[in-house]
Amino acid sequence: MSILSTPIVGTDPAASPAGPRDFAWRSQARTLIDDLLVRSPAIYWTDFLLSTGIGWAATAVYFLARPWSLLQIVAFLVASFLFYRAGTFIHEIIHMPVRQMVWFKRAWNLLLGVPFLMPWIMYSNHIEHHNHRRFGTPSDGEYLPLGSSPLKETFKYLVQAPLLPLFMLLRFGIAGPVSWFVPKLRHLVLTRASAAVSNPYYNERFPKRFENHLKVVEALCLAYIVALALLVWNDVISLTQVAMGYLLLAFTLGLNWVRNLAAHRYVNDGTPMTLAAQVEESINITGQTWLTVAFFPVGLRYHALHHLFPALPYHNMDAAHRRLMEHLPADASYRDSNRDSFFAAVAELWQAARRTPHESSAMRAWLPRSDKS
Known part of the structure; x- marks a missing residue:
């Protein structure tokens, strides 16, 4: 199979059970942005x-x-x-x-x-994040109830960021290749280490229909790691340069890890949510500052808009957001998704977490059964 030849097909947000009473403005919104979907x-x-x-x-x-x-x-x-x-x-x-x-x-x-050890097929699980049966639940790989759990859960989330390159190196340099020959290990790798997730409890198996594609990129990543190892062995690349490369990769991945704190309110308790509720749970960062431009590239600042219309291309999101703000009814819940800045969104998350006692932590729904004491 040719690398990158396998498509990922998204779910239709209209399939969500959101009713007309709580989401009546969506049809108007779709009409407003229909020409921007190209x-x-x-x-x-x-x-x-x-x-x-x-x-x-x-x-x-x-x-x-x-x-x-x-x-x-x-x-x-x-x-x-x-x-x-x-x-x-x-x-x-x-x-x-x-x-x-x-x-x-x-x-x-x-x-x-491949150079960053993050082939895009590893992100195929993202489509589940738009599924109304999974969004905001323990089976959503990109959702943790940080706003409805004590602050320690946010700290646990953040300390993972510097370790991401190490995990990727072990996954593609050791676990992945060895698992080709060890079926039990392969099952573990496909279940626990083949999805780009922020939810560490996510354990859905990698889709069978994409396994050949995954093996191709695994082989390419392994070849890249071996080439780097040979250059280090022959003193072409120094250990100092290896550390510099690790720092660059960790910081780059960490930017997205931290940015993700302002993608949602993260206050759901693990029960399924309608599309209307998903949009209300998501956040648009509307402040026009240099930080917003740098920290929320390629449409990431309009996360509520993205959940409303997942197929909307990033280069049309500014125009789409302006139209919705100009023409939607004053009581449309979309307006409630806007935050002035990253700091405003994180402060809201921080305050919600501070108010959550341990015994009321929504994170219990995410923990393995043996850890729910």
Whole structure:
């Protein structure tokens, strides 16, 4: 199977059981943005190639500059934020139709997915995040009830970020290849280590129909790791440079890990939610600041809008949001999803968590049965 040739098909948000009383404005919203649902391949290619190309150039400067110099620090930050921007196209890829922009998907994997050990097929579970039977429940890989659990759960979430590159290295460098020959280990890898999730209790098996695709990218990632190991063994790459690479990757992945705190309110107790409730649980960051532009690239700032219309391409989200704010009824719940800044959204999450006593923690619904004491 050719790498990146397998499509991911999204669920139709209209299939949600949200009733007309609590969501009557959605049909009007769809009419308002209907002409904005067409993707522009030129915008995707230009944005991605510029972000990735400048990101790799900044990485070269980062490695070659004098240690701890201003130039090295600036290059590190530029590379991280541009790789973060380019990386978020994985979200767009997952929502693309069956055969749309196949070469873009391949290019994303080859220029970023494999070098960063995060091929896009690992994110195929994201579609479940839009399923009304899974969203906000323990079977949602991208949801933890941080706002309805004590603060310690938020801290536990954050301390995982620096360990993400190590996990990926072990997954693609050891566990994945060994599991090709050990069926029991393969089952464990496909169940516990083959999905890009923030919910550590997620244990859904990787889809069988994508397993061949997964093996292709596993082989590519292994070849990449072996090549790097040989360069280290032959002193072409120093251990200091390995540490520098780890730091760059950890910081880049950590940006998304922290940004995710402002994607939802995270106060659901684990019961299924209607599409209307999903939108109300999600957040738009509407402040026009440099931080919003850098920290919420490729449409991530409009997360409530994305849950309302998952197929809406990122380059049309600004226009779509403006239309909805101008024309939707004053009492439309979409308006309640807006927050002025990342800090406002996180402060709300923080305060909700502080008010939650241990005995009322919603996280109990996520824990394995043996840990629910």
